[in-house]
Amino acid sequence: MSLHADKRQALVIGAGLSGSAVAYSLATRGWAVTVIDKAEGPGAGASGLPAGLAAPHVSPDDNVLSRITRAGVQATLQRAKALLHSGTDWALTGVLEHNLAGKRRLPVNATDHHSAPASAAQVAAAGLPPDSPALWHAQAGWIRPRQLVAAQLRAQGVQVRWGQQVQGIERRGDGWAVTNVQGQTLGQAPWLVVASAFDSLALLRPLPGLTVPLNPLRGQVSFGHLADLNEAQRQLLAPFPVNGHGSFISGVPTPEGLPGWFIGSTFERNCEQAPVREEDHTANEVRLATLLPALGLAMAGQFDPERVQGWAGVRCTLPNRLPAVGPVDRKRLPGLCLSTGMGARGISLAVLCGELTAAWLNGEPTPLPDALIKHLAADRFVSA
Numbered sequence: 001m002s003l004h005a006d007k008r009q010a011l012v013i014g015a016g017l018s019g020s021a022v023a024y025s026l027a028t029r030g031w032a033v034t035v036i037d038k039a040e041g042p043g044a045g046a047s048g049l050p051a052g053l054a055a056p057h058v059s060p061d062d063n064v065l066s067r068i069t070r071a072g073v074q075a076t077l078q079r080a081k082a083l084l085h086s087g088t089d090w091a092l093t094g095v096l097e098h099n100l101a102g103k104r105r106l107p108v109n110a111t112d113h114h115s116a117p118a119s120a121a122q123v124a125a126a127g128l129p130p131d132s133p134a135l136w137h138a139q140a141g142w143i144r145p146r147q148l149v150a151a152q153l154r155a156q157g158v159q160v161r162w163g164q165q166v167q168g169i170e171r172r173g174d175g176w177a178v179t180n181v182q183g184q185t186l187g188q189a190p191w192l193v194v195a196s197a198f199d200s201l202a203l204l205r206p207l208p209g210l211t212v213p214l215n216p217l218r219g220q221v222s223f224g225h226l227a228d229l230n231e232a233q234r235q236l237l238a239p240f241p242v243n244g245h246g247s248f249i250s251g252v253p254t255p256e257g258l259p260g261w262f263i264g265s266t267f268e269r270n271c272e273q274a275p276v277r278e279e280d281h282t283a284n285e286v287r288l289a290t291l292l293p294a295l296g297l298a299m300a301g302q303f304d305p306e307r308v309q310g311w312a313g314v315r316c317t318l319p320n321r322l323p324a325v326g327p328v329d330r331k332r333l334p335g336l337c338l339s340t341g342m343g344a345r346g347i348s349l350a351v352l353c354g355e356l357t358a359a360w361l362n363g364e365p366t367p368l369p370d371a372l373i374k375h376l377a378a379d380r381f382v383s384a
């Protein structure tokens, strides 16, 4: 019997939204999956974001990004409905997009897409002046990513090894082995999925003929507790998240478990570290004042350093704002897959990418048409 008699075994490096989604999708198809993460628990990377949005992108020509995010948001919302508690872990609230720059236009047949011009009542509920340009995304809401990660990792068939940093990956026998800094083997399997966000770059660099141009993009959210707001401030809170220039979310539990408000995020290119910075709170205060001017004015005192809390993380981006997913090079690197480069849309994309990877590995029809898949496929980074 060969070492890999059962080919339905996979190692996944990284237990964030990307890795946990791949693990869940494979495990629910009967695969045995071992996830390895250098951290001691879920949410060590960007997926530790306290609260974020699953919301579609729209464009007049319903472009590739719009079609992919729409499919991704649907997949995420279905997964959230199946695995998470509504109201504490996620909620299908709908999202109002304040169309500040006037650049977001709906396609002509937008009725299919659950996105429409916002009604006067929705604009008023957001606390915006009646003439504010705004869209309403009905199939959208907030999610606490760490909760989704933890729930996906609980799937039967998924084993997680925390506190193990992968230093190298190598082809061994007819499969893949991953090793630590001492050169010890941490795991071996016929299939390996690299889902370690920006750190994937260092693991992939030694492989011939592959250049995945991953970039780090630091971001910070500012947040506080609703209990610290006065009545006048609370009156101005919308009953749904608002995006369009960053995003504002309220009523979602903070990491301490108390109902909170959240505004983010900053964007800092080429930054691999994620310290919380005071100047980023100031930037988020300005962001809120632009997105929701009345609320921004009322909340000014909430950004004082002794009051406001912050969380920062590193997104991992690719040039076309779409991730790198699936088999890398079936001929030269058989069994090696990626699920990385989720950028600022991991909540909207990671579940779909997990399903796509599992469909490929399991020999099933894929959940997206080929015309869209080619824009996500990891093999687009293979050089001849």
Ligand SMILES: Cc1cc2nc3c(=O)[nH]c(=O)nc-3n(C[C@H](O)[C@H](O)[C@H](O)COP(=O)(O)OP(=O)(O)OC[C@H]3O[C@@H](n4cnc5c(N)ncnc54)[C@H](O)[C@@H]3O)c2cc1C
Pocket: 013, 014, 015, 016, 017, 018, 019, 036, 037, 038, 039, 043, 044, 045, 046, 047, 048, 049, 051, 052, 053, 054, 145, 164, 165, 166, 167, 195, 196, 197, 198, 199, 200, 218, 219, 220, 221, 247, 264, 265, 266, 311, 312, 313, 314, 315, 316, 339, 340, 341, 342, 343, 344, 345, 346, 347, 348, 349, 350
């Ligand atoms: C401020 C901010 C706001 C955001 N807001 C939104 C939003 O509203 N909507 C949205 O859709 N997305 C949002 N995102 C993006 C989203 O959070 C990310 O796209 C997503 O979390 C990425 O998931 P991931 O699993 O690819 O990466 P990560 O969550 O970073 O996971 C990578 C994992 O790999 C592990 N790892 C790394 N290297 C190794 C190694 N060598 N060995 C073992 N383990 C390793 C890490 O410990 C980590 O757990 C936001 C991101 C930030 C930073």
